[in-house]
Amino acid sequence: MSDARVDRETVRAEEIAAEQRYLNVLYGKLDDLRAETTQRLKDTLRDSGGPPQARTERDISTRMYTDKLTQLSAVEHGMCFGRLDLDGGETFHVGRLGLFDEDNEYEPLLLDWRAPAARPFYLATAAARDDVQRRRHLKTSWRKVLDYEDEILDLDAAEQGSDLGLAGEATLLARLDARRTGEMQDIVSTIQAEQDRIIRAGMNGVLVVQGGPGTGKTAVALHRAAYLLYTFREQLSKRGVLVVGPNPTFLRYIGQVLPSLGETGVLLSTVGSLYPGIVATGTESARTAEIKGRQSMTDVLTAAVRDRQQVPRDGVEVTFDREPLHLRRKDATAARTRARRTRRPHNLARRVFQDEMFRALTLQVADRLGRELLDRRDLDEINTELRAEPAVTAALDELWPEMGPQVLLDELLSSPDRLATATAKPLDDDERDALLRPAGTPWTPADVPLLDELAELLGEDDAQQRADRERQEREELAYAQGVLHIMEQDEEIADEERLRVSDVLDAELLAERFRTSSDLTAAERAAEDRTWTFGHVIVDEAQELSEMAWRVLMRRCPSRSMTLVGDVAQTGAPAGARSWDEVLSPYVQDRWNLAELTVNYRTPTEIMDVAAEVLSDMDTDLEPPQSVRSTGNLPWAQQISREDLVSELPHAVSDELAEVPEGRLAVLMPPDLLAEIGPGLAEALPDAVIGTRSDDLESPAVLLTIDEAKGLEFDAVLLVQPEEVFAASDRGLNDLYVALTRATQRLGIVHSGDLPATLARSFE
Numbered sequence: 001m002s003d004a005r006v007d008r009e010t011v012r013a014e015e016i017a018a019e020q021r022y023l024n025v026l027y028g029k030l031d032d033l034r035a036e037t038t039q040r041l042k043d044t045l046r047d048s049g050g051p052p053q054a055r056t057e058r059d060i061s062t063r064m065y066t067d068k069l070t071q072l073s074a075v076e077h078g079m080c081f082g083r084l085d086l087d088g089g090e091t092f093h094v095g096r097l098g099l100f101d102e103d104n105e106y107e108p109l110l111l112d113w114r115a116p117a118a119r120p121f122y123l124a125t126a127a128a129r130d131d132v133q134r135r136r137h138l139k140t141s142w143r144k145v146l147d148y149e150d151e152i153l154d155l156d157a158a159e160q161g162s163d164l165g166l167a168g169e170a171t172l173l174a175r176l177d178a179r180r181t182g183e184m185q186d187i188v189s190t191i192q193a194e195q196d197r198i199i200r201a202g203m204n205g206v207l208v209v210q211g212g213p214g215t216g217k218t219a220v221a222l223h224r225a226a227y228l229l230y231t232f233r234e235q236l237s238k239r240g241v242l243v244v245g246p247n248p249t250f251l252r253y254i255g256q257v258l259p260s261l262g263e264t265g266v267l268l269s270t271v272g273s274l275y276p277g278i279v280a281t282g283t284e285s286a287r288t289a290e291i292k293g294r295q296s297m298t299d300v301l302t303a304a305v306r307d308r309q310q311v312p313r314d315g316v317e318v319t320f321d322r323e324p325l326h327l328r329r330k331d332a333t334a335a336r337t338r339a340r341r342t343r344r345p346h347n348l349a350r351r352v353f354q355d356e357m358f359r360a361l362t363l364q365v366a367d368r369l370g371r372e373l374l375d376r377r378d379l380d381e382i383n384t385e386l387r388a389e390p391a392v393t394a395a396l397d398e399l400w401p402e403m404g405p406q407v408l409l410d411e412l413l414s415s416p417d418r419l420a421t422a423t424a425k426p427l428d429d430d431e432r433d434a435l436l437r438p439a440g441t442p443w444t445p446a447d448v449p450l451l452d453e454l455a456e457l458l459g460e461d462d463a464q465q466r467a468d469r470e471r472q473e474r475e476e477l478a479y480a481q482g483v484l485h486i487m488e489q490d491e492e493i494a495d496e497e498r499l500r501v502s503d504v505l506d507a508e509l510l511a512e513r514f515r516t517s518s519d520l521t522a523a524e525r526a527a528e529d530r531t532w533t534f535g536h537v538i539v540d541e542a543q544e545l546s547e548m549a550w551r552v553l554m555r556r557c558p559s560r561s562m563t564l565v566g567d568v569a570q571t572g573a574p575a576g577a578r579s580w581d582e583v584l585s586p587y588v589q590d591r592w593n594l595a596e597l598t599v600n601y602r603t604p605t606e607i608m609d610v611a612a613e614v615l616s617d618m619d620t621d622l623e624p625p626q627s628v629r630s631t632g633n634l635p636w637a638q639q640i641s642r643e644d645l646v647s648e649l650p651h652a653v654s655d656e657l658a659e660v661p662e663g664r665l666a667v668l669m670p671p672d673l674l675a676e677i678g679p680g681l682a683e684a685l686p687d688a689v690i691g692t693r694s695d696d697l698e699s700p701a702v703l704l705t706i707d708e709a710k711g712l713e714f715d716a717v718l719l720v721q722p723e724e725v726f727a728a729s730d731r732g733l734n735d736l737y738v739a740l741t742r743a744t745q746r747l748g749i750v751h752s753g754d755l756p757a758t759l760a761r762s763f764e
């Protein structure tokens with residue numbers, strides 16, 4: 001071995017040993033913190049009883065210590081992943097949480113990656129160094145330092161012989177080349193500059209992140225959630241952050257990323273699960289879902305609600321006080337007009353309708369008795385008696401019933417007559433027929449925005465609940481004022497310099513603390529409350545959402561503090577977006593910002609070349625993202641007759657699996673074909689499952705439709721029957737583009753008919 005090499009290895013071993021010593025200090029600190037927090041939690045749990053204030057404080061502490069322990073456990077693996085050496089000789093280690101040295105004026109021992117001081121770790125380049133001389137990426141396994149890669153940003157220093165480096169890139173490429181596990185991993189140690197700018201963008205307003213496949217949109221969205229919670233914790237922990245994904249499989253795929261970053265207070269949901277109490281398990285055709293997703297469904301639902309506000313035929317009678325009473329069409333029409341004019345939701349306007357009707361009926365009874373003989377009190381008495389008469393209230397209920405969204409929607413979709421009335425304007429006969437279904441059919445994801453819309457149109461007559469809540473809030477405020485008073489009396493305020501309790505805490509804030517101190521996080525409370533509004537909403541695969549789904553999300557985020565990530569070239573849902581402008585202009589006009597991601601971290605060049613051909617055939621001016629890697633594995637295409645698919649595909653799957661040992665493979669095909677040959681394939685391949693449950697992604701091979709594979713990635717992909725995918729809908733090209741860009745290593749295509757021209761060009 002040459003002397004120079006021996007020297008380099010010695011230096012490296014010494015550096016690793018030094019880093020290990022530093023890591024030992026950090027982990028020692030982590031252990032101390034954990035022990036201390038565990039002890040505090042134990043002490044809190046041991047205390048019991050006491051006045052309500054003490055119990056509330058205990059609840060707050062229990063939650064705080066439990067959250068802290070969860071965070072401390074989450075950061076164990078890869079706690080410290082980098083180091084920055086600055087011009088003045090200062091060094092900082094960067095990691096998943098911040099640690100400080102209490103014995104040394106709280107000097108930082110480890111910088112949280114989200115702290116402003118850690119930012120150069122992601123942004124500094126040789127051209128814009130920001131005082132950084134060297135960026136070091138540490139490679140660790142649990143608590144052990146295995147290796148490091150240095151990136152020297154000071155070009156002078158680099159020229160003097162140190163490792164000039166692409167170390168950041170090497171660490172990144174090693175990560176990108178690694179086998180996939182079926183769960184998304186965080187990218188905290190290798191976030192790239194264009195991603196960092198998005199992650200740390202300000203919280204206000206709507207930010208759209210457009211980026212091709214594999215550009216890290218999902219990763220960026222999740223890291224942004226963690227960053228916002230760190231930076232705006234006070235604001236966001238009250239209202240919570242909502243992350244919306246396209247389906248439960250995807251949510252499971254991304255589910256571990258935030259906990260691994262130490263964040264637990266985020267609600268991950270699909271739009272289909274945003275209506276508390278509804279589990280949307282039903283399925284329906286893409287066409288029906290598309291119709292339900294149209295904005296014009298608001299007119300349909302408005303008409304359906306109005307259809308429940310009836311006036312009687314003339315001559316309808318009810319018996320009151322053994323005499324017939326007429327529900328007059330004229331009176332009901334006037335009452336209905338008045339109620340509608342209030343513009344209140346149906347169930348709240350109902351009260352106005354009833355008041356008007358009781359007034360008209362009271363006068364009818366009064367006329368019968370001789371109105372001139374009655375005074376105000378007599379009239380009130382008649383009114384009260386009428387309200388207590390079941391026959392009368394039942395007749396009025398018929399005309400303007402109190403309704404819930406679920407009953408109304410179920411009755412609407414299962415009644416040809418009601419549907420015909422409500423859809424007369426916006427839909428034609430065919431579209432109407434597509435909506436019709438038997439009563440009691442399970443809810444589908446596309447029903448959920450309709451239910452949410454109806455909940456708004458119907459409203460809830462919650463006058464009593466509101467009065468109770470207001471009373472409770474008044475009591476809490478009075479109690480908090482009392483607590484403050486006592487705390488102030490306890491304080492010795494002799495020292496003018498000291499802050500008084502009331503300087504930092506007012507009674508309303510304290511009352512709010514008591515109110516929000518139950519065992520639930522904001523995210524958990526939000527999941528139970530349809531009208532909850534979030535501090536920030538992040539939408540992944542945002543291009544897939546229908547106009548009706550956007551209405552739901554906008555209602556959940558009146559502040560419009562939102563991050564929307566997606567790719568309009570990957571839109572598969574017929575109700576999905578064609579442009580961001582089209583989606584957003586109804587809500588924020590042109591007041592939204594666009595950020596673009598341009599580098600593809602997933603798909604190697606060889607595969608991206610095939611996908612780029614497909615993109616170029618789409619009616620879009622989007623550029624394909626630039627792949628950072630190439631693998632040398634050329635995509636292949638093979639023709640297999642349709643009858644032989646079940647017998648031949650297993651060989652292709654086994655061959656591909658052998659090429660990616662320990663890896664994950666997906667077989668992607670159109671839904672009809674999957675239903676037809678999926679079971680036979682799954683039987684022939686012991687390693688393969690049909691992807692119905694979310695943990696199926698962990699199996700070596702999974703059979704999926706393209707729609708189900710959206711947002712996911714695999715080491716190898718076999719796309720079956722692209723010609724059917726292409727022909728299936730006018731978004732066929734988009735679907736092909738999605739399918740082709742799921743693989744990190746290998747792509748194979750199996751077709752029975754001719755390859756669509758858009759693919760054939762790549763395999764000539």
Ligand SMILES: Nc1ncnc2c1ncn2[C@@H]1O[C@H](COP(=O)(O)OP(=O)(O)OP(=O)(O)O)[C@@H](O)[C@H]1O
Pocket residue numbers: 172175176185186187190191192195211212213214215216217218219220567570601602710711712713741
């Ligand atoms: N800076 C990074 N460091 C390491 N890995 C990264 C980085 N950025 C992205 N990746 C990886 O690249 C892959 C693609 O990322 P991601 O799924 O977030 O892309 P996407 O833009 O959402 O893709 P799609 O549009 O296809 O859903 C993931 O494996 C992700 O971990």
